[in-house]
Amino acid sequence: MSNIREVAKRAGVSIATVSRAFTNPDKVSQSSLKKVMDAVDEVGYRPNMMARNFRSTKSYAVVVLVPDFANLFFSKVIRAIQETGQKHGYNILLGETRDSKEREADYLKLVETRQADGVIQLSPHIPEQELLPHPHISAVAACGACDTPYASVRMDHIAASFSIVNYLISMGHRKIGCISGLSDNPHSRDRLKGYKQALAKAGIDFDDSLLYEGNFTMQSGHDAGVYFAQLSQRPTAVFSMNDLMAVGAIKSFKEHNIRVPQDISITGFDDLDFATYTDPALTTIRQPAEEMGKKAMLLLLQILDGKPPTQQEFILKHEFVLRDSVVQFSG
Amino acid sequence: MSNIREVAKRAGVSIATVSRAFTNPDKVSQSSLKKVMDAVDEVGYRPNMMARNFRSTKSYAVVVLVPDFANLFFSKVIRAIQETGQKHGYNILLGETRDSKEREADYLKLVETRQADGVIQLSPHIPEQELLPHPHISAVAACGACDTPYASVRMDHIAASFSIVNYLISMGHRKIGCISGLSDNPHSRDRLKGYKQALAKAGIDFDDSLLYEGNFTMQSGHDAGVYFAQLSQRPTAVFSMNDLMAVGAIKSFKEHNIRVPQDISITGFDDLDFATYTDPALTTIRQPAEEMGKKAMLLLLQILDGKPPTQQEFILKHEFVLRDSVVQFSG
Numbered sequence: 001m002s003n004i005r006e007v008a009k010r011a012g013v014s015i016a017t018v019s020r021a022f023t024n025p026d027k028v029s030q031s032s033l034k035k036v037m038d039a040v041d042e043v044g045y046r047p048n049m050m051a052r053n054f055r056s057t058k059s060y061a062v063v064v065l066v067p068d069f070a071n072l073f074f075s076k077v078i079r080a081i082q083e084t085g086q087k088h089g090y091n092i093l094l095g096e097t098r099d100s101k102e103r104e105a106d107y108l109k110l111v112e113t114r115q116a117d118g119v120i121q122l123s124p125h126i127p128e129q130e131l132l133p134h135p136h137i138s139a140v141a142a143c144g145a146c147d148t149p150y151a152s153v154r155m156d157h158i159a160a161s162f163s164i165v166n167y168l169i170s171m172g173h174r175k176i177g178c179i180s181g182l183s184d185n186p187h188s189r190d191r192l193k194g195y196k197q198a199l200a201k202a203g204i205d206f207d208d209s210l211l212y213e214g215n216f217t218m219q220s221g222h223d224a225g226v227y228f229a230q231l232s233q234r235p236t237a238v239f240s241m242n243d244l245m246a247v248g249a250i251k252s253f254k255e256h257n258i259r260v261p262q263d264i265s266i267t268g269f270d271d272l273d274f275a276t277y278t279d280p281a282l283t284t285i286r287q288p289a290e291e292m293g294k295k296a297m298l299l300l301l302q303i304l305d306g307k308p309p310t311q312q313e314f315i316l317k318h319e320f321v322l323r324d325s326v327v328q329f330s331g
Numbered sequence: 332m333s334n335i336r337e338v339a340k341r342a343g344v345s346i347a348t349v350s351r352a353f354t355n356p357d358k359v360s361q362s363s364l365k366k367v368m369d370a371v372d373e374v375g376y377r378p379n380m381m382a383r384n385f386r387s388t389k390s391y392a393v394v395v396l397v398p399d400f401a402n403l404f405f406s407k408v409i410r411a412i413q414e415t416g417q418k419h420g421y422n423i424l425l426g427e428t429r430d431s432k433e434r435e436a437d438y439l440k441l442v443e444t445r446q447a448d449g450v451i452q453l454s455p456h457i458p459e460q461e462l463l464p465h466p467h468i469s470a471v472a473a474c475g476a477c478d479t480p481y482a483s484v485r486m487d488h489i490a491a492s493f494s495i496v497n498y499l500i501s502m503g504h505r506k507i508g509c510i511s512g513l514s515d516n517p518h519s520r521d522r523l524k525g526y527k528q529a530l531a532k533a534g535i536d537f538d539d540s541l542l543y544e545g546n547f548t549m550q551s552g553h554d555a556g557v558y559f560a561q562l563s564q565r566p567t568a569v570f571s572m573n574d575l576m577a578v579g580a581i582k583s584f585k586e587h588n589i590r591v592p593q594d595i596s597i598t599g600f601d602d603l604d605f606a607t608y609t610d611p612a613l614t615t616i617r618q619p620a621e622e623m624g625k626k627a628m629l630l631l632l633q634i635l636d637g638k639p640p641t642q643q644e645f646i647l648k649h650e651f652v653l654r655d656s657v658v659q660f661s662g
Contacts, residue, residue, distance in 0.1 A: 061424070061446075069406040069413075070604065079400050082427060091441065093392070094425045096413055110422065115392075218608050251608045273401065277549050277582045279610050 011039035061091045061116040062300060063107050067123045069096050071216070071244070073270045073289060074122055077143060080293025081120060088301055090117075097123060104131050111137045118300050124186035125149065138303045142296035143287070145186030151303065153296045153314045157187055160285045160318045161194025161239070164267050167283075167320070168237045169202045172329035173265065176204075177235035179224040179245045181216045188213075191241045191269070210235055214245050221248025228264075229256035236264060236329045243268035243275050246282055246325075265326040271319075280324035288316045342370035392422045392447040393631060394438050398454045400427050402547070402575070404601045404620060405453055408474060411624025412451060419632055421448075428454060435462050442468045449631050455517035456480065469634045473627035474618075476517030477644075482634065484627045484645045488518055491616045491649045492525025492570070495598050498614075498651070499568045500533045503660035504596065507535075508566035510555040510576045512547045519544075522572045522600065541566055545576050552579025559595075560587035567595060567660045574599035574606050577613055577656075596657040602650075612654035619647045 008015045013032055021028045021036040028036070064081055066074050082092045093116055095107035104123075108131060110116040118138035124145040125132070132139045133150040141152040148154070168176050178195050181188035196206055212227050214220030221240060225248060228235060240246035246268040250260050258264055261280055268275055268284035275282040295316065299309055339346045344363055352359045352367040359367070395412055397405050413423045424447055426438035435454075439462060441447040449469035455476040456463070463470045464481040472483040479485070499507050509526050512519040527537055543558050545551030552571060559566060560583060571577035577599040581591050589595055592611055599606055602617035626647065630640055 069410050070403060072401060072403065075400040075406065078425075079427060082400075082425070086437070091424055091426075091446070093422055094409075094413070095422075096410060106417070115422070218605060222608070247605065247608050251610065254610060274549060274578065274605070277553070277578050279582070279585060 006043045007036065007039045010043055011035040058304075059115055059117055060089055061093050061110075062118050062120060062297070063093045063095055063110050063116045064120045065104055065107055065122055066094060066096050067099060068216075072272045072274075073242075073287065074143075076289035077122060077293040077296075080290040081142070081297045084294045084297035088297075090297075090301070099123070101131060108132075108134065108137060117304050120296050120300055125152075126184065126186060138300065140296045140300045140303065142292045143289075145190045147186075148313070151299055151309045151312060153292050153299060153316065155287055155292070155316050155318045157190035158194040158197070160269070160320075161191040161241075162198045163194075163320055164269070164283075164285055165195050165198035165239050166201070168239065168265065168267065168326065169198060169204070171237075171265070171326055172331075173235075173237035174202070174204055174329075175207075175210065175233070175235045175237075177210045177212065177224075177228050177238040179212050179214050179221055179238060179240040179249060181214060181241050183213050185216075188241060195239055214241075216242050216244060218244045218248040218251075221245030222252045223248070225249035225252030225256075229253060229258055234258075234264070236331065237326065238264060238266045240266060241269050243270045243272045243278075243282055243284055246284075247274075247278055250278060250280075250325075261325050261327040265329070267326060271321050275321070276323065278325075282321075283323045283325045284321050286319040286321050288318060291316050337374045338367065338370045341374055342366040389635075390445060390447055391420055392424050392441075393449050393451060393628070394424045394426055394441050394447045395451045396435055396438055396453055397425060397427050398430060399547075403603045403605075404573075404618065405474075407620035408453060408624040408627075411621040412473070412628045415625045415628035419628075421628075421632070430454070432462060439463075439465065439468060448635050451627050451631055456483075457515065457517060469631065471627045471631045471634065473623045474620075476521045478517075479644070482630055482640045482643060484623050484630060484647065486618055486623070486647050486649045488521035489525040489528070491600070491651075492522040492572075493529045494525075494651055495600070495614075495616055496526050496529035496570050497532070499570065499596065499598065499657065500529060500535070502568070502596070502657055503662075504566075504568035505533070505535050505660075506538075506541070506564070506566045506568075508541045508543065508555075508559050508569040510543050510545050510552060510569060510571040510580060512545060512572050514544050516547075519572060526570055545572075547573050547575060549575045549579040549582075552576030553583045554579075556580035556583030556587075560584060560589055565589075565595070567662065568657065569595060569597045571597060572600050574601045574603045574609075574613055574615055577615075578605075578609055581609060581611075581656075592656050592658045596660070598657060602652050606652070607654065609656075611656045613652075614654045614656045615652050617650040617652050619649060622647050 004015055004018050008018045017032055018036050021033055085092050097103045121141045122143050125148040139150055141148045144152045144154045199206055212224040214224050246266050253260050268282040271284045271286035275284050335349050339349045348363055349367050352364055416423050428434045452472045453474050456479040470481055472479045475483045475485045530537055543555040545555050577597050584591050599613040599615035602615045606613040606615050
């Protein structure tokens with residue numbers, strides 16, 4: 001690999017000038033700067049970025065904490081974070097946490113030890129187990145729930161759940177099952193609030209036997225489907241707290257010869273790409289995944305730039321997506 | 332943040348000893364090492380890893396080039412790479428390339444500028460557009476095709492495709508459609524070879540009108556389904572080169588009132604988690620995703636450690652997964 005000496009020689013300037021051209025270009029004349037950059041191209045010189053980073057005390061990397069790589073919802077958010085980061089010269093270090101606080105702590109050490117400049121947390125904040133906020137770590141939450149105690153970009157899960165359960169009620173359903181995520185997950189809590197609020201508004205009593213606790217995987221949705229299929233008083237519709245569990249539930253309804261949506265309606269949450277490919281296509285809530293990822297990265301860049309956010313929470317709009325998985329109840 | 336001076340004071344040893352404990356622990360006595368480590372815990376000292384990395388000229392990061400974050404097959408491979416890397420003190424820098432050679436070049440610069448030590452390439456090698464192998468970059472290919480000119484961990488796509496098409500033939504099908512990926516993708520080429528070999532072995536002429544070129548997305552599988560549905564002489568079975576396209580094709584067959592598998596059989600490739608949740612569940616080829624990710628990372632660590640691989644190619648076993656998407660043809 002060529003070195004700074006060759007660049008200086010080729011450019012006809014001093015080594016100090018070449019060095020300054022990289023570290024402090026404002027102090028180099030335009031003509032010298034051009035000579036240096038041309039020479040860099042000609043000799044194929046690559047400055048040692050790690051040395052640059054070391055001097056600047058910035059690593060130009062951001063850690064993204066992801067609960068589950070196999071959840072396509074996060075893939076969309078990560079893609080948006082990465083594209084936005086790349087435009088601003090930042091790389092993404094990705095860490096899968098799988099709900100382990102030990103793993104999270106390991107990844108946060110990357111910031112403490114200056115291998116990354118900040119963190120974007122995709123897991124919702126759980127107060128009892130908090131690692132963030134941390135006085136020495138710049139962090140932004142994306143895809144979180146309410147009550148996140150640091151800068152947060154999210155949607156309103158209560159309102160979204162309310163609207164979709166309200167839609168089921170408007171279609172004549174009164175016996176509405178719910179497949180939740182783990183009960184201590186803040187998203188589960190928010191979405192359950194929305195479900196209960198919609199029932200209350202319609203004067204429907206909350207029935208504990210219609211609530212099944214899953215964990216956001218297809219397998220747990222399948223288990224929920226088995227549970228509902230075997231109830232003596234089956235619900236006529238099911239509100240699933242994500243698309244993946246809805247897919248699992250649909251599969252098990254079919255295995256029990258329960259037709260979807262003719263015998264049971266179902267709704268999802270997220271609007272993953274395959275929500276149009278399920279049979280029937282899923283009526284669901286579209287989370288603004290790309291927008292949340294982009295906004296979270298921009299917010300973190302702003303914080304790293306020393307400018308505190310103007311507001312603690314940025315709430316982006318979700319969308320109600322009507323497809324084929326719900327029919328009017330005519331019992 | 333506490334510093335090395337406090338650690339030395341607390342441990343009752345010299346600053347040089349503390350430094351050596353981090354950089355060259357073999358040269359520190361067991362009793363001093365214990366004192367230092369206890370003091371580190373007590374004062375909450377975090378060494379500046381970037382400074383350590385700078386001195387050691389290693390960054391302890393590996394770049395993984397991923398064609399598409401939204402493809403769940405890669406999620407599985409990445410998870411295995413990350414877990415293996417973490418066990419060996421390496422972080423993963425993830426770059427989505429989306430088939431752009433410019434993006435790949437950007438990520439390779441991370442190695443050239445020493446922000447990462449090596450690369451794991453998840454895109455198959457395309458000779459005409461090669462960026463790798465590169466004399467200054469340690470790289471391993473995972474999930475590649477044959478003829479990769481650097482260390483490669485893969486499965487045998489020709490043999491796998493042969494076996495699944497051969498199975499369709501054994502079930503009485505002779506008019507077998509094929510949904511391929513982009514024709515210049517090496518996986519498409521390998522899998523097409525397997526398809527053609529199975530036809531040839533059974534004495535079936537290759538029919539160009541039964542080959543539809545997709546791009547490995549659900550949408551392109553849906554388009555392929557429309558194409559086959561409208562053929563005057565429809566195939567009785569379809570070999571799809573991945574599960575995602577099979578999902579799309581099933582959707583469009585149903586839209587055309589073509590029953591799967593009664594009217595048309597279909598097979599996938601990959602065995603994604605949802606292959607058991609499609610309707611019908613997919614008969615497919617299971618790629619050894621986790622094993623490929625793990626082996627690729629171990630191989631790269633070995634290369635970074637200065638030990639050249641003992642062989643150029645490591646071919647891991649695939650598995651034939653029998654489910655419900657194929658029936659005997661009784662035309």
